[in-house]
Amino acid sequence: MHPDSPRQANALLYKAVPLMRKMDIAPTPYNYGIWYEYVRQTSPKLNQLMDSTIGRLGSLPSFISKELFHQFLVAEEARYNSDHKDRLEELVNSVSTSTYTMTESLQELGSVIEKSRRVLSRADRQQHLEKVVRYLDQGTKKALEEAEYFSTSLHKVNEEVLQLKAELDEMKNNVDLDPLTQLLNQKGLERQLYSLIPSSEDDLSLLILDIDYLKEINHKNGRRAGTALICHISRILHSKKLENATIARLNGGTFAIVLHEATLDYAIEYAEILRTHLNKQRLKNRSGEGIIDKICVSVGVATVIGQETPANLIARASGYLDNAKRQGRNRTASR
Numbered sequence: 001m002h003p004d005s006p007r008q009a010n011a012l013l014y015k016a017v018p019l020m021r022k023m024d025i026a027p028t029p030y031n032y033g034i035w036y037e038y039v040r041q042t043s044p045k046l047n048q049l050m051d052s053t054i055g056r057l058g059s060l061p062s063f064i065s066k067e068l069f070h071q072f073l074v075a076e077e078a079r080y081n082s083d084h085k086d087r088l089e090e091l092v093n094s095v096s097t098s099t100y101t102m103t104e105s106l107q108e109l110g111s112v113i114e115k116s117r118r119v120l121s122r123a124d125r126q127q128h129l130e131k132v133v134r135y136l137d138q139g140t141k142k143a144l145e146e147a148e149y150f151s152t153s154l155h156k157v158n159e160e161v162l163q164l165k166a167e168l169d170e171m172k173n174n175v176d177l178d179p180l181t182q183l184l185n186q187k188g189l190e191r192q193l194y195s196l197i198p199s200s201e202d203d204l205s206l207l208i209l210d211i212d213y214l215k216e217i218n219h220k221n222g223r224r225a226g227t228a229l230i231c232h233i234s235r236i237l238h239s240k241k242l243e244n245a246t247i248a249r250l251n252g253g254t255f256a257i258v259l260h261e262a263t264l265d266y267a268i269e270y271a272e273i274l275r276t277h278l279n280k281q282r283l284k285n286r287s288g289e290g291i292i293d294k295i296c297v298s299v300g301v302a303t304v305i306g307q308e309t310p311a312n313l314i315a316r317a318s319g320y321l322d323n324a325k326r327q328g329r330n331r332t333a334s335r
């Protein structure tokens with residue numbers, strides 16, 4: 001949905017609301033959204049579907065407007081979240097209902113206790129005591145049943161909440177991952193840097209490493225070979241990974257490595273170890289023939305300065321990488 005100016009939005013609502021009234025459409029957010037789009041006439045398909053439904057059924061039932069709302073007005077990513085939101089709302093409603101029932105049952109038990117106290121205060125016969133025992137027996141049994149029911153439903157809600165949490169965590173992880181290498185992507189890297197920079201004391205270093213002449217490699221050996229090279233390098237970087245280091249693939253043949261507690265000198269030394277190790281590696285095809293006999297990469301290294309932003313740190317390391325490329329490639333630069 002594109003934002004309209006307040007004046008345009010008002011004008012559209014003036015058109016939409018009388019139509020909704022005429023057709024006895026409930027004033028829900030889904031209905032407002034759908035009818036707003038209807039009078040806005042930006043999606044002929046939506047108008048056609050609404051017209052044909054009204055033609056057949058005489059109105060637009062809520063469950064259909066909800067479906068149309070998701071189909072036409074909500075982006076796929078947002079829809080995913082709204083599904084989770086719907087489930088959470090259901091859970092909250094269910095907890096609220098059982099809490100209400102439990103509260104009522106505790107109040108009933110409270111009045112049973114009150115009644116028992118009153119009878120006991122003037123009890124002078126066996127009969128009175130038996131009466132109190134009966135009250136307490138019935139009252140506590142009922143409260144116990146309700147408590148058991150409450151506890152079971154709370155367990156169910158808790159299971160559902162854990163399931164939702166796992167789904168949300170997985171979604172978040174997938175958003176941060178590069179599908180080709182399963183390393184972090186640029187967004188994941190930035191997220192990591194945001195959490196690490198505040199606690200680093202000028203000893204967080206970033207390496208940006210880029211395959212040299214990947215375009216030419218693609219051209220000469222086919223794009224598949226180029227992609228196999230990207231995957232091969234990602235495995236090598238993983239096998240040479242330092243403890244606590246984070247590896248990401250930013251795009252094409254560009255990787256990033258975050259080194260914790262690494263001074264600039266240490267990070268440069270590590271970059272050179274990686275680069276010379278890669279120089280000794282080959283890429284072979286399935287039948288064992290060499291496609292690339294020497295893997296060459298250029299590396300830019302930067303160490304965080306003060307409370308530098310992640311974007312700034314990445315930009316500095318990328319600038320040094322450009323210097324390494326300009327100086328002839330297959331080298332490391334840190335200035």
Ligand SMILES: Nc1nc2c(ncn2[C@@H]2O[C@H](COP(=O)(O)OP(=O)(O)OP(=O)(O)O)[C@@H](O)[C@H]2O)c(=O)[nH]1
Nearest residue numbers: 211212213214215216218223224226227252253325
């Ligand atoms: N095989 C393959 N190629 C990719 C992939 N993603 C991007 N590329 C290509 O990788 C190439 C990267 O080229 P550049 O980084 O601009 O330049 P380069 O040829 O590597 O040269 P230098 O970096 O200057 O040494 C582009 O042609 C992209 O189309 C991928 O997943 N697989």
